[in-house]
Amino acid sequence: MYLLPEQDRDQLMMRATECLDEGSSIEDKIKMARHMYDSWSEQLKREPHIHQLIEKLEECLENSREAMLELGIVETCKHCDEEEGGSCCGAGLENKFDTFLLLINLLLGVSLPEGHSRLDSCYLLTDKGCSLKVRLVLCVDFLCPKILSALSHDELVRLQNISGDELLTGFKLYDALKRFMRNTRH
Ligand code: SF4
Ligand code: SF4
Secondary structure, eight states, X not given: OOOOOHHHHHHHHHSOOOOTTTTOOHHHHHHHHHHHHHHHHXXXXXXXXXXXXXXXXXXHHHHHHHHHHHTTHHHHHHHHHHHTTOOSOBTTGGGGOOHHHHHHHHHTTOOOOSSXXXXXXXXXXXXXXXXXXXXXXXXXXXXXXXXXXXXXXXXXXXHHHHHHHHHHHHHHHHHHHHHHHHHSOO
């Protein structure tokens, strides 16, 4: 299991936790995230700390993507989804997202879905896979028994370190956005 360094753990414990949109539908959250993007994106991208975190997160996401390709996880999940009756991206998981996480995806150039294309699965799953770059801890961290049994101990540790960097940088950006928006006149 990946263990965060103490300083990082303390930072995570300090992050803002209020959720403005608990109970809203995913359609409403997407609408709100687009609205926030239109109003805030230029200011957010100009802020040096946020700009730096966006760049760092892009790097982490690329490292995760490369590792998952190299370790055969992308291929296994594709086969599972297309040939074995569907992936583990269950319907309702989209409700665990809040507007800020969707806003981060917009800042990273993601096009959020216009509708629910696969009704028996997560709203954010499309025919080409997950529509997001920045996902829930649950989505990043989950490895099913099939994948776990195909990885050696060293491969698993490597993957967990890479995923840990992705999650930690995502948390830092999430926190920085909220703090900036809370403290900035607009
Ligand atoms: S993680 Fe496992 S269950 Fe989920 S899509 Fe991949 S192979 Fe299938
Ligand atoms: S990986 Fe994407 S599609 Fe799957 S549950 Fe997470 S957000 Fe939904």
